[in-house]
Amino acid sequence: MTQQQPPPPSAAVTLESCHHCGELVPVGAFCGHCGSNLVDTSGGRSRTHAFAAAPHEQVARPVVISTLFPHLTRRHAQSFQLVLAAGILLVVALAALQLVAPATIAAAVVLPVLYLLYLYEVEVYQHEPVQVLLLTVVAGAALGVAFTLVTGTFTSASLNGTQQGVLVSAVLIPVIAQVLMVATPLLLLSHAHFDETLDGLTFGVATALGFTMATVIGGNWHLLTAPLVGGASSEDVLRILREGVLVAVVNASTTGLVTAALWLRVRRRSRRRFVSPWRGLQASVVVAFAVQIGLGLVSYYGRSLLAVVVAYAIVAPLLLIWLRVVLHFALLEEGAELEIGDATACPECHRMVPTMVFCPACGVARSASARQARPELPMPAAAEAPA
Amino acid sequence: MVQAPVIGFCGRCGAPFTAASGSFCGRCGNPVAAAPPVASGYTYPVAPPGSVPAMQHKLSRQRLWIFGAGAVIALVVIMTVVVVVVRPLGTTCHFSCSSQHGPPLVGNSLYKNDKFGYSVEYLAASTKVASSDANGVVLNVGQGSQISFTGTSGTDVDGALQSAFKGIDSNTFQDLQPVGPVRGAEIGNVPAKGTAYKGNFVPPNGGASGPVGAIVMAASFNNVTVVTVMFSGYSTDQANQPYGLAEGSSLDYPITLTHFPGSP
Numbered sequence: 001m002t003q004q005q006p007p008p009p010s011a012a013v014t015l016e017s018c019h020h021c022g023e024l025v026p027v028g029a030f031c032g033h034c035g036s037n038l039v040d041t042s043g044g045r046s047r048t049h050a051f052a053a054a055p056h057e058q059v060a061r062p063v064v065i066s067t068l069f070p071h072l073t074r075r076h077a078q079s080f081q082l083v084l085a086a087g088i089l090l091v092v093a094l095a096a097l098q099l100v101a102p103a104t105i106a107a108a109v110v111l112p113v114l115y116l117l118y119l120y121e122v123e124v125y126q127h128e129p130v131q132v133l134l135l136t137v138v139a140g141a142a143l144g145v146a147f148t149l150v151t152g153t154f155t156s157a158s159l160n161g162t163q164q165g166v167l168v169s170a171v172l173i174p175v176i177a178q179v180l181m182v183a184t185p186l187l188l189l190s191h192a193h194f195d196e197t198l199d200g201l202t203f204g205v206a207t208a209l210g211f212t213m214a215t216v217i218g219g220n221w222h223l224l225t226a227p228l229v230g231g232a233s234s235e236d237v238l239r240i241l242r243e244g245v246l247v248a249v250v251n252a253s254t255t256g257l258v259t260a261a262l263w264l265r266v267r268r269r270s271r272r273r274f275v276s277p278w279r280g281l282q283a284s285v286v287v288a289f290a291v292q293i294g295l296g297l298v299s300y301y302g303r304s305l306l307a308v309v310v311a312y313a314i315v316a317p318l319l320l321i322w323l324r325v326v327l328h329f330a331l332l333e334e335g336a337e338l339e340i341g342d343a344t345a346c347p348e349c350h351r352m353v354p355t356m357v358f359c360p361a362c363g364v365a366r367s368a369s370a371r372q373a374r375p376e377l378p379m380p381a382a383a384e385a386p387a
Numbered sequence: 388m389v390q391a392p393v394i395g396f397c398g399r400c401g402a403p404f405t406a407a408s409g410s411f412c413g414r415c416g417n418p419v420a421a422a423p424p425v426a427s428g429y430t431y432p433v434a435p436p437g438s439v440p441a442m443q444h445k446l447s448r449q450r451l452w453i454f455g456a457g458a459v460i461a462l463v464v465i466m467t468v469v470v471v472v473v474r475p476l477g478t479t480c481h482f483s484c485s486s487q488h489g490p491p492l493v494g495n496s497l498y499k500n501d502k503f504g505y506s507v508e509y510l511a512a513s514t515k516v517a518s519s520d521a522n523g524v525v526l527n528v529g530q531g532s533q534i535s536f537t538g539t540s541g542t543d544v545d546g547a548l549q550s551a552f553k554g555i556d557s558n559t560f561q562d563l564q565p566v567g568p569v570r571g572a573e574i575g576n577v578p579a580k581g582t583a584y585k586g587n588f589v590p591p592n593g594g595a596s597g598p599v600g601a602i603v604m605a606a607s608f609n610n611v612t613v614v615t616v617m618f619s620g621y622s623t624d625q626a627n628q629p630y631g632l633a634e635g636s637s638l639d640y641p642i643t644l645t646h647f648p649g650s651p
Binding site for chain 1: 459463
């Protein structure tokens with residue numbers, strides 16, 4: 001098969017001055033330097049109509065794949081979305097066939113398996129897959145097992161449900177779980193290669209999914225070892241979907257929120273254009289723990305499983321949107337000195353555009369594409385010189 | 388000293404600028420204030436998919452489906468096999484096996500049912516009457532376990548078991564799955580039939596849910612059927628806690644000391 005050749009780059013790039021950052025940048029719908037919308041001169045600086053990792057989507061849109069799997073291109077994201085939908089259908093089908101144990105297992109592993117495939121596809125781990133997987137998915141699963149064993153030991157002996165009280169059940173246990181999910185990605189924080197906000201997000205999400213998988217399986221062990229075919233009710237389906245999907249999305253979002261904000265803060269890639277205390281590290285930590293405690297309180301005081309599931313179903317999309325807001329502005333924040341590189345194909349829209357921090361045509365952040373597929377930015381002369 | 392309001396920041400060096408700063412950044416000279424019209428009429432050619440590095444997926448759509456579905460199905464099958472293999476088969480020991488804690492010696496109390504003539508002995512120190520009516524009694528045992536005794540006339544043990552199981556509050560005791568029959572079941576000295584269950588306990592007044600073990604047993608003697616329903620926190624220590632009832636030994640006491648009317 002003959003490799004198709006890209007069209008030759010244009011001889012000269014027409015420049016215009018961005019009315020948001022003031023830089024001379026290639027003409028286009030978006031500023032290649034700051035990512036602002038150049039078409040809408042009124043409110044285009046924050047371009048909330050075009051999520052920086054997936055410009056075809058609005059920021060305020062609760063989409064699991066483009067939020068938790070941001071390195072995927074639009075076309076590939078659709079495939080992952082279909083596989084995820086098929087996985088959820090499989091869970092419902094197994095539950096409908098009265099196969100409670102297989103349905104619970106399927107619910108627990110669908111998202112982690114999909115995330116492992118995502119990590120393999122986009123190679124976030126670069127040249128160190130073993131280290132990254134050990135410190136994220138595997139460590140998360142191990143901590144989840146330990147967490148389940150420890151909490152299960154001192155919560156299973158009582159039937160009256162009030163032995164631990166609201167402070168332990170709804171506050172302490174969710175907080176400990178969240179701390180454990182954030183803990184191991186921190187070991188990758190100082191790694192020189194993993195310096196982007198989306199690296200932090202990916203490591204946090206991977207750890208949270210491993211942790212949740214282990215806690216779902218461990219927490220339901222007494223049901224898994226019941227007879228294989230049992231009378232599964234609608235409550236079983238609700239419980240399985242809550243634990244396998246909704247809890248996983250919530251845990252992934254809260255953990256990704258904290259780790260992404262942490263990466264942006266510590267790795268100092270911010271250009272400080274959109275600094276806001278509402279999207280900073282402290283705010284992200286507060287939001288993450290508040291959500292975990294809030295849902296812990298709902299689970300503690302909730303009179304019915306349906307009410308708890310509804311609460312999760314409301315919170316999960318809101319949390320996804322909040323995470324997208326933080327990611328969106330983090331991607332707009334990240335960047336380097338103004339450099340305009342050679343024309344290369346944009347990973348998202350496939351147009352031959354000058355290589356910059358943002359695609360001038362579709363506005364996708366360069367750091368939101370897979371590393372191996374992303375064109376290299378030209379290095380500033382000062383950065384090439386040894387310190 | 389009153390400072391002019393900041394109206395923006397230089398995109399190059401980040402220095403704030405005000406309306407009085409002019410058209411250029413005071414620090415680096417970058418033009419900042421002007422808002423020129425956006426150029427139009429530009430075009431960027433679309434590269435053919437084969438030449439775009441991002442289109443060179445390690446996982447094509449087909450491979451994604453194969454690996455994704457294959458991995459999920461393989462994990463479900465393997466883990467299902469594992470949980471089936473490690474599933475506790477129940478103990479060969481009688482449910483009323485002697486307690487590890489030794490026989491209680493003091494503090495017995497007696498519940499006497501006048502309608503059907505059966506009676507239940509229990510330890511007042513660790514067991515309290517939660518409620519009672521003409522047909523039976525509910526006892527709170529130990530650290531949160533519960534057992535109920537209900538009498539009916541007749542010999543329909545199976546019917547009593549079914550109605551007792553249906554009477555369990557499914558909001559409080561969710562996902563009850565049968566573990567298996569209670570081998571060698573007895574109520575008092577009367578042979579009984581019974582089934583053990585596992586499920587989730589959701590406190591009706593709020594609180595942390597948790598795994599629970601349950602047993603429903605019934606026996607009939609002298610035209611009186613007594614059915615017992617007991618719940619206790621679930622324990623994985625199958626060797627010492629038959630059928631996973633964490634306080635099985637304490638529950639066993641009133642069952643063993645149940646007296647049917649006319650029984651020896």
